[in-house]
Amino acid sequence: MRHYQAVLRLDTRNPPGNEHIVAEYVKQVLDKEGIPAQIVGSDPNRPNLIARLEGNGRRRPLLIMGHSDVVTVDDAKWKFPPFSATRDGGYVYGRGTVDDKDNLTGALMTMLLLKRLNVPLDRDVIFVSESGEEGSTGVGIGYLVRDHFADIDAEYCLAEGGGVTRIGGQVKYATVQTLEKIPRGIELVAHGISGHGSIPLKSNAIVHLASAVAKIGEWRPDVRFNETTGTYFRKLAAISPPDVATHYHNVLSTDPKVQRAADDWLLENEPRHSSMLRTSVSPNIFAGGYRSNVIPSEAKATLDVRALPDENPAKFLEEVKRIVNDPAVDVRFTGQNERPAGPDARLDSDAYKAIEAAGTRIYNAPTLPMMSTGATDMAQLRARGVQCFGIGPAVDFEDAPKGFGAHSDQERLLESELHRFVRFNWDVVTAIAGAK
Numbered sequence: 001m002r003h004y005q006a007v008l009r010l011d012t013r014n015p016p017g018n019e020h021i022v023a024e025y026v027k028q029v030l031d032k033e034g035i036p037a038q039i040v041g042s043d044p045n046r047p048n049l050i051a052r053l054e055g056n057g058r059r060r061p062l063l064i065m066g067h068s069d070v071v072t073v074d075d076a077k078w079k080f081p082p083f084s085a086t087r088d089g090g091y092v093y094g095r096g097t098v099d100d101k102d103n104l105t106g107a108l109m110t111m112l113l114l115k116r117l118n119v120p121l122d123r124d125v126i127f128v129s130e131s132g133e134e135g136s137t138g139v140g141i142g143y144l145v146r147d148h149f150a151d152i153d154a155e156y157c158l159a160e161g162g163g164v165t166r167i168g169g170q171v172k173y174a175t176v177q178t179l180e181k182i183p184r185g186i187e188l189v190a191h192g193i194s195g196h197g198s199i200p201l202k203s204n205a206i207v208h209l210a211s212a213v214a215k216i217g218e219w220r221p222d223v224r225f226n227e228t229t230g231t232y233f234r235k236l237a238a239i240s241p242p243d244v245a246t247h248y249h250n251v252l253s254t255d256p257k258v259q260r261a262a263d264d265w266l267l268e269n270e271p272r273h274s275s276m277l278r279t280s281v282s283p284n285i286f287a288g289g290y291r292s293n294v295i296p297s298e299a300k301a302t303l304d305v306r307a308l309p310d311e312n313p314a315k316f317l318e319e320v321k322r323i324v325n326d327p328a329v330d331v332r333f334t335g336q337n338e339r340p341a342g343p344d345a346r347l348d349s350d351a352y353k354a355i356e357a358a359g360t361r362i363y364n365a366p367t368l369p370m371m372s373t374g375a376t377d378m379a380q381l382r383a384r385g386v387q388c389f390g391i392g393p394a395v396d397f398e399d400a401p402k403g404f405g406a407h408s409d410q411e412r413l414l415e416s417e418l419h420r421f422v423r424f425n426w427d428v429v430t431a432i433a434g435a436k
């Protein structure tokens with residue numbers, strides 16, 4: 001709790017980040033315990049920290065990570081100041097409590113305990129606190145993979161992206177992120193003739209763009225499953241109440257009509273699950289025009305595309321062009337905030353089995369592999385052949401809709417679940433890396 005509160009109180013909102021304050025704090029903690037650590041970075045204000053406990057080298061290393069930056073805050077929305085780490089009513093409040101200073105603290109505590117108890121290891125355990133996860137990966141994982149890959153290369157990695165779901169205060173299931181969608185922004189640029197607003201033109205760029213965006217909004221790309229999502233929906237069906245389970249079951253159906261009905265239900269009621277079924281497209285920026293009496297010659301919309309990891313980008317772009325079907329509208333990738341695609345972590349690996357076993361032992365809960373719709377720093381590692389698993393503490397299902405989730409106006413974690421998560425983290429790491 002002391003380390004958790006300490007890192008929560010360090011204001012690393014990104015931008016600007018200033019992650020050096022976390023790196024320095026963690027370094028000082030590790031130094032005191034005699035754990036070698038280095039601070040590395042391309043920007044002195046935004047470095048990363050790498051520490052390593054050596055094993056006997058019988059197996060390849062295990063990497064455990066947490067990112068040190070957090071998203072920005074609107075101070076006025078917080079009951080307790082966002083960087084106060086206030087403890088109240090069994091919760092700890094603060095930006096980063098569930099994204100990602102929970103994982104950072106869990107991994108740090110595991111390092112300290114491994115060292116204090118002098119645990120014999122078959123694998124090196126590498127701890128990384130990386131900067132820039134929230135939209136500026138160039139200083140963080142991008143830099144680490146490019147300039148320090150030898151220092152972080154591992155067979156397995158544990159990071160953020162999974163978690164344990166409580167409903168009505170009861171733990172229902174644990175998810176492990178074994179795969180994630182890949183952001184591939186697309187922009188639509190409509191071109192027309194500019195002119196006086198009093199004389200409407202057929203080529204009006206805003207009208208063409210509006211029509212293109214409307215077509216995209218109606219479009220639902222094909223449903224496609226992979227090992228992770230197939231297993232996820234099958235397992236979710238097995239543990240859900242019958243009325244909901246039917247939809248999870250039916251969405252896997254080979255009968256297109258049955259599948260479509262379940263797909264409709266998910267889109268309406270569980271949009272996150274709908275997004276897991278396909279490469280999703282959400283038009284999120286619409287820009288054009290600057291005066292009410294001027295017909296603009298250009299208008300632009302930006303689509304947030306979250307691709308299934310096996311999606312062929314060039315083919316998908318052609319598909320978008322076919323849907324837009326308007327020569328006045330250019331369709332192209334933005335090339336911004338992209339992450340590389342990589343294969344899913346294997347569900348038959350000893351790491352996955354260890355996580356599953358810890359889920360049973362610590363939470364008495366079934367474990368579901370999950371593909372996250374959002375992106376994490378594991379993308380860069382998966383692309384380099386590291387098998388990555390996203391884990392996280394238990395949170396109440398009801399908490400995010402109340403505005404206490406990751407990136408929400410407020411953020412909090414149950415104290416008891418921080419402690420349980422540290423235990424889980426310890427269990428998983430010792431099972432994967434401990435000497436057999």
Ligand SMILES: [Zn+2]
Pocket residue numbers: 067099100133160
């Ligand atoms: Zn995060």
